[in-house]
Each structure stands twice: as structure tokens, then as C-alpha cells.
Amino acid sequence: MSQRPSHKPFRPRKTPAQSRSEATVASIVEAAAQVLETEGFEGFNTNAVARRAGVSIGSLYQYFPGKDALTVALIRRETGRFYEDASLALTRRSGKAALEYLVGAAVRQQLQRPMLARLLDIAEGRPALRGEVGGVEMEELVTTVVRRAAPKHERPEVAAGDLFAIVRGMVDAAGERGERDLEDLERRVRAAVFGYLSRSSAA
Amino acid sequence: MSQRPSHKPFRPRKTPAQSRSEATVASIVEAAAQVLETEGFEGFNTNAVARRAGVSIGSLYQYFPGKDALTVALIRRETGRFYEDASLALTRRSGKAALEYLVGAAVRQQLQRPMLARLLDIAEGRPALRGEVGGVEMEELVTTVVRRAAPKHERPEVAAGDLFAIVRGMVDAAGERGERDLEDLERRVRAAVFGYLSRSSAA
Amino acid sequence: MSQRPSHKPFRPRKTPAQSRSEATVASIVEAAAQVLETEGFEGFNTNAVARRAGVSIGSLYQYFPGKDALTVALIRRETGRFYEDASLALTRRSGKAALEYLVGAAVRQQLQRPMLARLLDIAEGRPALRGEVGGVEMEELVTTVVRRAAPKHERPEVAAGDLFAIVRGMVDAAGERGERDLEDLERRVRAAVFGYLSRSSAA
Amino acid sequence: MSQRPSHKPFRPRKTPAQSRSEATVASIVEAAAQVLETEGFEGFNTNAVARRAGVSIGSLYQYFPGKDALTVALIRRETGRFYEDASLALTRRSGKAALEYLVGAAVRQQLQRPMLARLLDIAEGRPALRGEVGGVEMEELVTTVVRRAAPKHERPEVAAGDLFAIVRGMVDAAGERGERDLEDLERRVRAAVFGYLSRSSAA
DNA sequence: CATGAATGAGGGTTCATTCAT
């Protein structure tokens, strides 16, 4: 009835044990991604998502208690995919290689679906969603890598946050500009990352 | 009978000749800033802005042909203020000092009204508004400063874009986290900026 | 955020598959007719129509993409009804009888809901709606009948247009004056129609 | 404040004794005509009229108590001009010539500013305006001419009304179609008029 | 008297959400 719900949990309503529901949920989330990509925030509404997913609006609400839950699910999916790739950084031998891998993962992720990544970065910042989307693991991962790459750094958490911001800023801007040269972008991001570390680190 | 919006310019509808309306326009723009700050995009609607400005909705539409025009005006106001400060960088003796001044200006601007700055950065990216908000001067300014600070750099425009993205990314994140330590933030942003330049520049 | 109407089709949004919605659509169109009749163009707004139809404004917009589409639907309904009756003219033996039947149909249609007929005649002329309401069949029908009633006429299409205008002018004026005497009106319209033909036709 | 005033006189607020006001009033009425012609009913609003007339909206309300008064003034102007021309019919020798003159006047009037004439015919029909625009003289004039052209007619008033309706219907339709051939149109209208009379008149 | 800034009721339209089937 109203458009302003008060307070809802963002978790999916049911843990889909059956593979059928699982598939439905996945298709809805992917539809959300596509709508966001093609129509932007303007056209991102539940009816459009349901239509694109080929399910009824009722079904959508069967699996997601509200629009925000859908957004959160999408963010979680993308973050998860990114995290999965990024974690591989820990398998690298050197700290430098690990950090380089991290940068590469970020650039890859961004240039794959630039619009989507950018829009989700924005959505993530919405106060209503903050905290719901656990970026904690990501931060920890980056911190760990920073510790290995720059062991002398006095504030690795701060550095991790800064590096995250730097990389996000650069890749989002690249996406906005429509850059397609992955190699070049990665080189520049590395320059920023290692430049920052060399200057802010004690050693 | 029907609506016929078609193509709306973003320019104000009438240049306020009388001082009365000048004040009205200014109060509307400031109200827009406040609403955006306190309510976010969710609560940013023309009625709320008019109410906060203490004028009728009709008055708002006398000066702004639409909601977007209001947003644009706000962006322009903030960009203008920032640019005014940032231009002073050109008065610095050395290229390094100029770049440092630029960073300082960005940090100051950001930490003054963090939410506002962040939200406007987002709004600026909206396809409908791109190009309406001339960020060209800003880019040129940064490019000029980069040329002076790193004369050997092969692609000063690219570097300018990257620096812009780095600084924006860092200060927005800081604003989001609620950082208040201007000094510390500025130090870190400097590290990023000069670190990037030293690594990406030829010399 | 912004509105983006651009080019709206006048066709109903969804062809009602279920009988429930079929009834809803019909009730909305009839409500539109009643509002137009009782309140005139001044009071003809979507909210009033929805209220009179006993449905929510949202439902109205599920079936009609806009106010104009509703108007068009109403025009089509009335035109269709009229056309259905008028087509029977073709079953008459003589051309004269056919033309007389046509006149009778027009008079009947008009005096049944005089206000409605008159207002729709006006609405039909709105540039935005021209062409959307296919009056082509009507014109063709009249032309056919004219050809049979006055085979020697050099410009049957022109005559058809004129006769249409004459009849419409007379019945609308009668409706405006509140005439109720069907017989008398029909007699006069016949006089005009056959008078025109006898004078403009070659023979 | 509100858009729905209750009951206002339609007479101009002041009889402009001074020629300055007279000129202002005239310019406003002509502006109204132009706006109606170029923008249609959709764009016919007081602000637009004032702008086109080159006067302030305040001045417009100085001379016309409301929008309807302006419409009425415009209708009166056009009716007056038409009536002035049409009255010359009475100077004709024969009744037939008088009626022919009448038809000619109507056609001329229509084809001079077709949109305007058509729109005013519609506006004239608005219940709120009926009676305010004295079409009585016109009716009397036509009746007089009918009496002379068809002395044996039993109901000259009815015939006058019908002829009026016929002519209006035909010329409006012609205007709508964009007909420009004055001669041809006049010939056809004559056919309708005299055809009607010959069939409805006793003799 | 002229001006035009200001007003605000009203009207078109969207979309998150519910619920009967």
C-alpha cells in the first residue's frame, strides 16, 4: 500500500532448500542486475525486475521481503564473487604479488559490468543499507594483504581503507568514462596503490 | 490536458532581477542542500525543499524548471565554491605547493559538509545530468597543476583524471566514515597523490 | 527520479485476460462517460473517473497509460456502437433508404446521450488525438452510401464529408438546445441531407 | 489562490474611456486570439496571454476579472466582427441574395482564422459561458433573412437555427481539414443551405 | 495604475506492496 515501509529484515524470506526456489531466487537477482544496468536507478523497480525475471511480482515478494532486500542480495552476490576472486591474493608468494592480484581483481570486476559495479557502489552507501552488506571480510582481506606488503606500516587498517577508496574511485571513474583498456587501467591503479603505500608507510 | 515535458533546460527560468527573488533563489538552493544532507536522495523532493526554504512549491518552479535543474544548480554552487578555492593553487610558487594546495582544498571542501559533497558526487554521475554540470574547468585546472608538478609526465590529462578520482574516492570514503581529522586525511591524500605521480611519471 | 513520458501509445496497457479486469476496464470507460456528461471537460480528470468507477487511481493506470488513452477508449466505444448501428444501412434496399437509415442512426445516437456525444465530437478534434481515433471506416461507410444514393455525384468523398459535417452540426446543436423530439429532428436532418445532395449532385 | 473561482461577472472591469486602456484591452484580446490559435486550448492560459500581449499578468487582471472573462471578450470580438459583416446581408435586394451573402460571410470569417473560429465555437458551448455571449442578435438576423428568403416557411426560427448549425458544421470541418478553396466551400455550403430550405419549407 | 513574485489547490502519474483467487 504505502511506499515507505518501516523496518524489515533484509534476509531472504526462506532459505531455499529446494533447487527450484534457488533457481528462482538467482534469476530474480540476475534480473535485478540487468535492470539496474540497462535502466539505472530510475528504472529499478520491483515490477520491472519481476517482469525481466519472468516471474510474477507476487513471487518476487515471496522470496524478498522488500525492494531493499533485493538490492542487498544483489550487492551480496557481487561482493561475494569479488571476494572469492580477491581471496586468491592470499595464495600469492610475496606481499607485493598479493596486492597486485587484489588490484587486478578489482579492475576485472569493474570492467566486466561497469555500470552495475558503479551503481552498486552507490547503493552500498545508502544509510538504510549500511551494515546490512558486510564489507567487513573485504576490509579484513585487504588489511591482511597490506600487512604482508608493507609490514612496517603503522596503521594497516587505515591504509586498507584508503587503498580500497583509491581503487574504487579509480575504477568507478574509468567505468564512467567508458574505458576499456584493462591493462592500462591496471597499471595506473598499481601506481596509485604502491605509490600510496611507499609514501604513507614508515619504511 | 496532457503533460508535455519533452526537453527541459536546466538553466534557471528567470534571472532574478530583483533582490527579493535573488534571495529566494539562494534560499531554495541552500534548502536543497540541507534536505539532501539530512534526508538523502530518498527524501529529496521538490515539496520538501520548498517547505524547508520557506517558500511555496510554486515559487520553486518559478526559478527552476524542474527537479533536476535544482540539483544542477546545487552542484554548480558547490563546484563553483570549490573551484574558487582550488584556483588559488595557481598562485603557488612551486608545482608541488600548487598540488598540495589542491589537495587541501578538496579535503576542506569535503569535510565541511561531508554528506552533501558525497551525494553531489553521486548526483553528478547521473546520465541525465552529465554534461550539464561543467566539470571541464576543474579538469583543466588539475591538468595545469599536474603539468607544473610533474612536467615529465607523458599523459597529464590522464593523470589529472586519475588524481581527481583518487582524491574524490578518498575524501568521500572519509566522509562516509565520519572522519573529522582534517590534518591526517590531508596527509594521506597527499601520500596517494604524490605517490601516484612519482610512480606513473616517467622521471 | 525524473519524469520521462515521451511517446505514449493510446492503446490499453494490458488486454484483460481475466473477466475480473474486463469488467474493471468497462466500468472505467463508462465512468469516464458519466464524468464527462455530468462535469464536462472541466471536471474530467483521472481521479474523478477512478472514483466514479469505484476503483483506485492505480487500477485506472494499469489499464490506460494516460488520460488521453482513456478519452480515446471512450471515443472508440461510442464510435464503435454508432458504427455498428450505422452499418445496417448497407442492408437497405435503396440508396435513399440507406441514407435515411444513416441519418436515423446519427439522430438516435445523439439524443441518447446528447452531452456525451457533443463532448466527444469536440475531443475527437484535439490534435493530439487526431488519427488515433480511426474515423476512416465511418467516412468510408458514408461514402458508400452516398454513391448508392447519388450515383451521379462527381465527388462522393467530398459529399460524404459534407454530409457528415451537416449531420453532426445539426444533431450537436439540437443536443445543446436540449431538443428531445426525435421525429422532428430526424425530419429536418433528412431535409438537409437530401437537399444538399440534390443541389450538389450533377443530376 | 485557487483555480476554481465561484461566480464572477464576465464584463470587463472598467469601461476604458481613455484610449490608452482601450489599446491595452485590445492588445490583450488579440494576444488571447493568437495564443489560442497557436497553442490551442492546452496552452491557453492567462500568463501566456499576458506575455504575448506584452503586459504584466497584473494588468491583465486589471482589465479582466478572470480567465473566462477574457474568453468571453474574445468571443464577443469575433462575433461582433462577424455580425457586422453579416448584417450587410440585409442590404441585399432579394432574400436569396441576402442568404447567399450570409453564407459568404460565414465562409470568409472561418477561412480567415480557421483555428480561432473553430476553437471559439467550442468555447462558446461551455455551459459556464452560455448566455454570456449573446448570440441572440445573430439568430435574429438569420431568422430575418430566412423569412425573406423563404416566406412560406412555417418555422423560420427553427430553420434559422438549423442553417446556423449546418453552416457552422461545414465550415468548422473544412477548417479542420485545412481546406483553403473558398469558392468551392462556399458553393457547397450554398447547396446545403438552399437544399435544406427547399425541402423543409412548405412551398 | 503597473508589475511580477508568490501562492497553493489540483491534477497526472508511478510504484512498493498486499491479497484474493
Next chain:
DNA sequence: CATGAATGAACCCTCATTCAT
């Protein structure tokens, strides 16, 4: 469980009219 018709609060915007200057 799925469906999709129905709901209505909320939002954008216009324009007739007023009134302080």
C-alpha cells in the same frame, strides 16, 4: 506456492489568482 489485479501514498508540476511594492 504462484499469480497479477488492486491499492493509494507520494511526487512532480501547472496555472489561476492575489497583493506587496
